[in-house]
Amino acid sequence: MLDPLREAVRERLALDALDYEVPKASYRWPYMLGGITAFLIAILVVTGLYMGQYYNPTPLGAHDSVLYLITRVPLGDWVRSVHYFSAGAVVLAVTAHLGYVFWRRSYKKPREGTWWAGVAMAGLIFLFIVTGSALRYDQEGFEALAHFMSGGRLTGGLGTFFTESFTPSTSFLSRIFSIHTSLLPLAFLALMGLHFWLIRQLGIHADRSETGTFSKHATKLAGIGLLLFAGIGILAAVAPEGIGYPAVAGVEITKPFWPVLWVYGLENLLGAWGMILGPSIVFLFLGLVPLLDRGEDETPGRHGWVGWIGLALATVMLGLWLYGVFGAAQQHIGM
Amino acid sequence: MRDRVMRRMVLLVSAGVLMGAVHPEAILKSTQSSVEAGQALPLVGEKFDGGMTVNLVLLGALTEYTLGDVTADDAGTFTLDLSIPANVRPGQYQLIALADDGDRAAVMDVSILAAASDTSNEAPDGEGEHSEDMREGAGARTDEMPIERSTTGAGWGLIGLLIGLSGGVGVALLRGSAEASS
Numbered sequence: 254m255l256d257p258l259r260e261a262v263r264e265r266l267a268l269d270a271l272d273y274e275v276p277k278a279s280y281r282w283p284y285m286l287g288g289i290t291a292f293l294i295a296i297l298v299v300t301g302l303y304m305g306q307y308y309n310p311t312p313l314g315a316h317d318s319v320l321y322l323i324t325r326v327p328l329g330d331w332v333r334s335v336h337y338f339s340a341g342a343v344v345l346a347v348t349a350h351l352g353y354v355f356w357r358r359s360y361k362k363p364r365e366g367t368w369w370a371g372v373a374m375a376g377l378i379f380l381f382i383v384t385g386s387a388l389r390y391d392q393e394g395f396e397a398l399a400h401f402m403s404g405g406r407l408t409g410g411l412g413t414f415f416t417e418s419f420t421p422s423t424s425f426l427s428r429i430f431s432i433h434t435s436l437l438p439l440a441f442l443a444l445m446g447l448h449f450w451l452i453r454q455l456g457i458h459a460d461r462s463e464t465g466t467f468s469k470h471a472t473k474l475a476g477i478g479l480l481l482f483a484g485i486g487i488l489a490a491v492a493p494e495g496i497g498y499p500a501v502a503g504v505e506i507t508k509p510f511w512p513v514l515w516v517y518g519l520e521n522l523l524g525a526w527g528m529i530l531g532p533s534i535v536f537l538f539l540g541l542v543p544l545l546d547r548g549e550d551e552t553p554g555r556h557g558w559v560g561w562i563g564l565a566l567a568t569v570m571l572g573l574w575l576y577g578v579f580g581a582a583q584q585h586i587g588m
Numbered sequence: 589m590r591d592r593v594m595r596r597m598v599l600l601v602s603a604g605v606l607m608g609a610v611h612p613e614a615i616l617k618s619t620q621s622s623v624e625a626g627q628a629l630p631l632v633g634e635k636f637d638g639g640m641t642v643n644l645v646l647l648g649a650l651t652e653y654t655l656g657d658v659t660a661d662d663a664g665t666f667t668l669d670l671s672i673p674a675n676v677r678p679g680q681y682q683l684i685a686l687a688d689d690g691d692r693a694a695v696m697d698v699s700i701l702a703a704a705s706d707t708s709n710e711a712p713d714g715e716g717e718h719s720e721d722m723r724e725g726a727g728a729r730t731d732e733m734p735i736e737r738s739t740t741g742a743g744w745g746l747i748g749l750l751i752g753l754s755g756g757v758g759v760a761l762l763r764g765s766a767e768a769s770s
Contacts, residue, residue, distance in 0.1 A: 311680060313699050320735070324735060324738050331739060476758045479761065496735070497733065501729075582730075
């Protein structure tokens with residue numbers, strides 16, 4: 254009974270265009286990670302748009318508006334928790350995606366641009382995480398903002414954009430909200446467009462001896478994405494995200510959102526410079542990878558010394574993350 | 589025919605303009621956009637109906653305070669120093685002039701700042717003060733606020749429906765793609 258309807262929709266939306274050939278390997282889980290990331294980003298956009306209708310991005314109103322969202326807005330509590338867990342899931346998905354693409358050495362010629370667009374998007378996700386965690390404007394959020402300002406001041410003129418002295422016309426929190434909800438999404442959208450365009454034109458780096466269609470890949474991806482959404486929805490219902498007390502200025506006692514804890518661990522060792530050096534080294538290395546690994550050989554896992562550096566960095570990050578999780582809270586920016 | 593339609597449209601627009609003139613939009617304004625709790629806010633009301641009494645209410649995201657009645661003079665104006673109670677929670681509020689029938693006659697935004705002597709850092713309901721999780725440092729706390737979540741039965745139903753629908757369609761798509769691949 255549904256077949257005529259399905260056919261009508263396929264024809265009207267020109268869905269046959271999605272039946273183009275792709276390597277059959279794309280049906281496998283590791284090749285779904287990028288699509289899963291995109292699916293989670295879509296969840297974040299929808300839930301973020303809903304929350305944005307109620308959020309008050311001013312120091313005086315921010316915390317109350319989050320409490321209002323949790324306690325008075327229909328489904329507000331659940332939507333916010335879905336946003337929170339989806340953000341964590343994006344970090345896991347993009348880390349796995351980057352790791353697999355790195356291991357496959359899929360960044361090699363002619364796919365350097367695809368890799369760089371992906372790395373830039375990973376950098377933006379990092380910024381999404383840190384700006385988003387500041388918006389709750391409880392003690393943790395307030396300290397996240399203070400870290401931004403401290404990092405901005407440390408980097409001198411380069412970092413002015415991330416300080417309150419950029420402009421006296423609006424509060425720093427309002428600007429962080431604007432960065433989180435407009436500047437970063439627009440930059441992300443542009444990069445995602447480039448990423449997808451390059452994948453469409455250059456194809457994925459996979460065994461091409463067997464082929465299938467993109468529509469089957471997309472169908473499986475949609476299935477995984479919807480199941481993931483259902484799982485996150487259940488998690489958000491049974492373990493909703495809370496909020497801390499209104500912030501008190503001049504103290505530094507909280508730890509950041511878990512994906513940033515490796516930076517926090519580095520700050521424990523190096524002080525405030527850790528938040529500049531850690532992400533800079535990681536993203537600089539990721540950006541340089543296609544230039545450092547130039548050989549003709551494309552065998553997965555045979556990166557030579559570039560691979561060892563990557564493995565060492567990943568191990569150090571994991572160690573720092575564990576240190577951030579289990580170490581005592583410390584002061585880093587001398588608030 | 590066309591003339592008649594035009595004439596009716598002109599009449600409708602004129603009636604709208606006249607109604608606007610008979611019931612002008614009342615205004616609340618102040619020389620200040622913020623005031624400390626416990627202090628007075630200089631307030632002016634204009635374009636109210638002459639002799640109209642309105643109830644002034646401070647409406648925030650979490651709390652609402654009734655501040656009392658004020659009556660406009662024959663010209664539809666009033667001027668007063670509106671006392672803001674010291675117990676008003678700092679935050680952003682709407683100051684609303686409510687007519688007898690409950691209509692919002694006028695609204696203005698106002699920020700209520702903490703009183704200079706106020707060092708409180710409490711949950712809106714005052715729960716959880718002096719918890720064991722409280723660390724030293726001017727009352728800053730690392731624990732989460734106790735929150736009474738308010739998802740209704742209908743809300744839970746909708747959440748369940750979304751989760752069920754999403755999971756069901758997800759499984760169907762995965763099964764379909766597995767069959768197509770085999």
